[in-house]
Amino acid sequence: MNFYCMSLFPDIIKSGFEASITGRAVEKGLLSLTNVNIRDFSPDKKHFKVDDYPYGGGAGLVMKADCVFDAYEYTRDTISRYWGCSEAGNRTRVVYMTPRGETFSQKKAAELAKERDLIILCGHYEGIDERVLEEIVTDNISIGDYVLTGGELAALVVMDAVSRFVPGVLGNDESAYTDSFGDGLLEYPQYTRPEVFRGKQVPEVLLSGHHANVEKWRYEQKLEITKRMRPDLYERYTKG
Numbered sequence: 298m299n300f301y302c303m304s305l306f307p308d309i310i311k312s313g314f315e316a317s318i319t320g321r322a323v324e325k326g327l328l329s330l331t332n333v334n335i336r337d338f339s340p341d342k343k344h345f346k347v348d349d350y351p352y353g354g355g356a357g358l359v360m361k362a363d364c365v366f367d368a369y370e371y372t373r374d375t376i377s378r379y380w381g382c383s384e385a386g387n388r389t390r391v392v393y394m395t396p397r398g399e400t401f402s403q404k405k406a407a408e409l410a411k412e413r414d415l416i417i418l419c420g421h422y423e424g425i426d427e428r429v430l431e432e433i434v435t436d437n438i439s440i441g442d443y444v445l446t447g448g449e450l451a452a453l454v455v456m457d458a459v460s461r462f463v464p465g466v467l468g469n470d471e472s473a474y475t476d477s478f479g480d481g482l483l484e485y486p487q488y489t490r491p492e493v494f495r496g497k498q499v500p501e502v503l504l505s506g507h508h509a510n511v512e513k514w515r516y517e518q519k520l521e522i523t524k525r526m527r528p529d530l531y532e533r534y535t536k537g
């Protein structure tokens with residue numbers, strides 16, 4: 298999976314993505330990240346201004362359509378050149394990180410993971426000129442009902458969740474589908490050494506070596522934890 302991230306803060310994206318599991322996957326060649334700094338596409342070659350006052354007045358500044366569009370064309374052409382095919386960049390989905398988008402989910406992550414390339418657009422300030430969004434955006438995604446100062450942290454959330462579905466990124470390819478939400482239930486609790494911690498024993502069944510009993514216990518725990526912590530998910534699971 299190749300991510301192309303258009304933003305004003307590529308450092309946030311780079312440091313978040315190149316750490317830990319996704320970072321290792323980049324080193325293995327399973328994932329790639331290309332940052333496109335929208336500021337580089339400002340027509341203002343002195344102050345590199347990328348925003349301006351909103352028509353109609355109001356607080357804050359709006360990111361200019363021309364900067365974003367030029368950054369997009371560059372990104373699109375970079376993808377086309379990489380694959381040696383002018384269609385490659387034109388076909389690539391453009392995900393705009395915005396609180397007005399559809400709420401991100403494990404299902405959406407799995408859907409996006411089927412793409413070969415993905416362009417992610419992060420806004421800042423009070424948003425981006427609507428006209429360029431109409432031109433280029435294919436998917437609007439929010440990560441929840443709260444407002445962030447910019448789309449970068451949200452983009453990292455999406456990139457991380459999508460990356461887990463890319464074969465080889467996790468140690469075991471099945472994990473992304475069997476982890477919490479994969480089957481609509483939360484994960485069972487995990488334990489490691491020592492056997493006793495502050496007087497608390499590891500559940501006996503996990504020490505038994507009896508695989509069928511362990512599986513049964515874990516499934517019961519998933520049901521119980523989901524029922525207690527997320528009654529909404531439990532309802533959906535039991536009612537089909």
Ligand code: 6GU
Pocket residue numbers: 393394395396438439440441442443444445446447448451452
């Ligand atoms: Cl995707 N972007 C911003 N700026 N704020 C958000 C968000 C995204 N999702 C929730 N809040």
